[in-house]
Amino acid sequence: MPRRTPAEPEPAPDAEPDAAARIREAALELFATRGFHGTGIRQLAERAGLSSATLYHYMGTKEDLLVALMTGGLDRLIALAEAVEAEEPDPLRRLAALVRLHVREHAERPRETRVVDDQIGVLDGAARDAVVALRDRYEDVWRRALDPLVGDPRVALADAAAAALARRALLEMCTGVAHWYRADGALRLEALGEAHAAMALRLVGATSPR
Amino acid sequence: MPRRTPAEPEPAPDAEPDAAARIREAALELFATRGFHGTGIRQLAERAGLSSATLYHYMGTKEDLLVALMTGGLDRLIALAEAVEAEEPDPLRRLAALVRLHVREHAERPRETRVVDDQIGVLDGAARDAVVALRDRYEDVWRRALDPLVGDPRVALADAAAAALARRALLEMCTGVAHWYRADGALRLEALGEAHAAMALRLVGATSPR
DNA sequence: TCTAGGCTGTCGATCGATCGATCGACCACG
DNA sequence: CGTGGTCGATCGATCGATCGACAGCCTAGA
Missing domain, CATH: 1.10.357.10 (Tetracycline Repressor, domain 2)
Known part of the structure; x- marks a missing residue:
């Protein structure tokens, strides 16, 4: 198990990325390959491991x-x-x-x-x-x-x-x-x-x- | 006014292009600027001066x-x-x-x-x-x-x-x-x-x- | 220490709009 | 009177976006 410096403010490098980072990653992947209009909200949510409603807690449109x-x-x-x-x-x-x-x-x-x-x-x-x-x-x-x-x-x-x-x-x-x-x-x-x-x-x- | 050779099989250069050519032109313009997924069937039809139903008389999908x-x-x-x-x-x-x-x-x-x-x-x-x-x-x-x-x-x-x-x-x-x-x-x-x-x-x- | 209250994050359900595609009817012309 | 071309109406599916509900957690006050 990884030891972490108590004063370390950054997340552990092997930690599960948080939702915002997963959304960013999913959008990067899908927008780059399928294009903006070719990517649906639900597709984005599934890739990020969230529901489509939760997506809107983190982003605007x-x-x-x-x-x-x-x-x-x-x-x-x-x-x-x-x-x-x-x-x-x-x-x-x-x-x-x-x-x-x-x-x-x-x-x-x-x-x-x-x-x-x-x-x-x-x-x-x-x-x-x-x-x-x-x-x-x-x-x-x-x-x-x-x-x-x-x-x-x-x-x-x-x-x-x-x-x-x-x-x-x-x-x-x-x-x-x-x-x-x-x-x-x-x-x-x-x-x-x-x-x-x-x-x-x-x-x-x-x-x-x- | 341009004279035309009677035996000329090609359409007159200033004639109204036919529907197929207008569809092609509209699709070229819209796909290039808005992208394929960003272009709707109705948008395509309007640009070509046709109804969306007529579009399907000329093309497949x-x-x-x-x-x-x-x-x-x-x-x-x-x-x-x-x-x-x-x-x-x-x-x-x-x-x-x-x-x-x-x-x-x-x-x-x-x-x-x-x-x-x-x-x-x-x-x-x-x-x-x-x-x-x-x-x-x-x-x-x-x-x-x-x-x-x-x-x-x-x-x-x-x-x-x-x-x-x-x-x-x-x-x-x-x-x-x-x-x-x-x-x-x-x-x-x-x-x-x-x-x-x-x-x-x-x-x-x-x-x-x- | 216990607990009430308020955030934060998450979701299922659902909204109206628009999507691509199809249908039957009609019209002009040969 | 058939055929090629056109259209309004409409199909089911999916779109982007919103809603209310609720679970977990943090904190303040008793």
């Missing part, structure tokens, strides 16, 4: 639950990206670090990222605006890495349009990792990130490997 | 309609890709041509490609198998362009794993065009394809522009 998952995922991504930005002043090296980060997150947490990337269309009004604003804030970090590279002799980005094109291409290419990467495959996670960083640098025309 | 859209889109893509393959023997030039083709199709027909790319998850059983088989057949064309490039001194693809990684990266990057490209933007379609071909060649490490 089904849409509120989706928005919470999306904002949570994007908040995490933004925090990580802004941390990279803060500690890597050189735009080219920062770009490579952002690629590694984006690839790692999409490979390790495909459900979170797929919900964010694929289910924005089901939102509208203020909820959609809020999520889109977060996504824009994340992409702004990429902009602040790519835009200063325009005219940099180390790369081949002729103008702002080329930088915008490269930004979209890189984001889509790295986001796509969530569509096909399987953790049980032969490719290790770190190698995946390095390979994508190398492809990204070549894509923007970087000559030296460094 | 709602799922049959989706499968028809998907197979139609994939058949077109496969035919175009195999035509490129037939007339371009050099793998590197063929890869560039495939990139141009994929980008053009995703920019010009974002609804078709988005339905194919995003809605596979709602299918299961035989229908899913059939669509996945078509998608695999399309990607096989890409495999047959990239795999022979392994070890080719013109590019930097060390082994089969690198080729597979590049294939996925390129497909995702070019597919993503359907997510953001707008025909009314400043970027012309041909320039878009050329830019992506250039990025693709750099991504695989091609040195010469030719």
Whole structure:
């Protein structure tokens, strides 16, 4: 039986997760695979081990639950990206670090990222605006890495349009990792990130490997 | 007023499209924006200018309609890709041509490609198998362009794993065009394809522009 | 220490709305 | 007078969401 420090406020790592966490887990799994509209309240409840009525003790509407998952995922991504930005002043090296980060997150947490990337269309009004604003804030970090590279002799980005094109291409290419990467495959996670960083640098025309 | 050749069998370009075409158009628009489960039969009927009952005179089930859209889109893509393959023997030039083709199709027909790319998850059983088989057949064309490039001194693809990684990266990057490209933007379609071909060649490490 | 009262969490039952799909009737046209 | 196309009405099922009931537990006051 596991010993627990009396002063330990966090739950034991092997403890049964509480209802809120189970709901989150179920929604992540089902929204990512079946989609928001393809997932029913009762299906969600069964997966979480609760009745559909109990679900509503923890969440607002089904849409509120989706928005919470999306904002949570994007908040995490933004925090990580802004941390990279803060500690890597050189735009080219920062770009490579952002690629590694984006690839790692999409490979390790495909459900979170797929919900964010694929289910924005089901939102509208203020909820959609809020999520889109977060996504824009994340992409702004990429902009602040790519835009200063325009005219940099180390790369081949002729103008702002080329930088915008490269930004979209890189984001889509790295986001796509969530569509096909399987953790049980032969490719290790770190190698995946390095390979994508190398492809990204070549894509923007970087000559030296460094 | 446009003159029409009397022997012309195709419908006049400005004629009212028939019901089947209107259904197809409505389904394309709604499935691409709202998703399959987010689109109701009545919504579909209203968009097509019909009653929901009349819909069933033309289609089988709602799922049959989706499968028809998907197979139609994939058949077109496969035919175009195999035509490129037939007339371009050099793998590197063929890869560039495939990139141009994929980008053009995703920019010009974002609804078709988005339905194919995003809605596979709602299918299961035989229908899913059939669509996945078509998608695999399309990607096989890409495999047959990239795999022979392994070890080719013109590019930097060390082994089969690198080729597979590049294939996925390129497909995702070019597919993503359907997510953001707008025909009314400043970027012309041909320039878009050329830019992506250039990025693709750099991504695989091609040195010469030719 | 005992107990009354109020939270917290859970559920079965059920609400009105909408879902995908079907039916028989009707209409225009050949 | 049959056939292809269209529709209103309606089917049973399922949808998202709500309700009242109640069990367990914590705490305050006797």
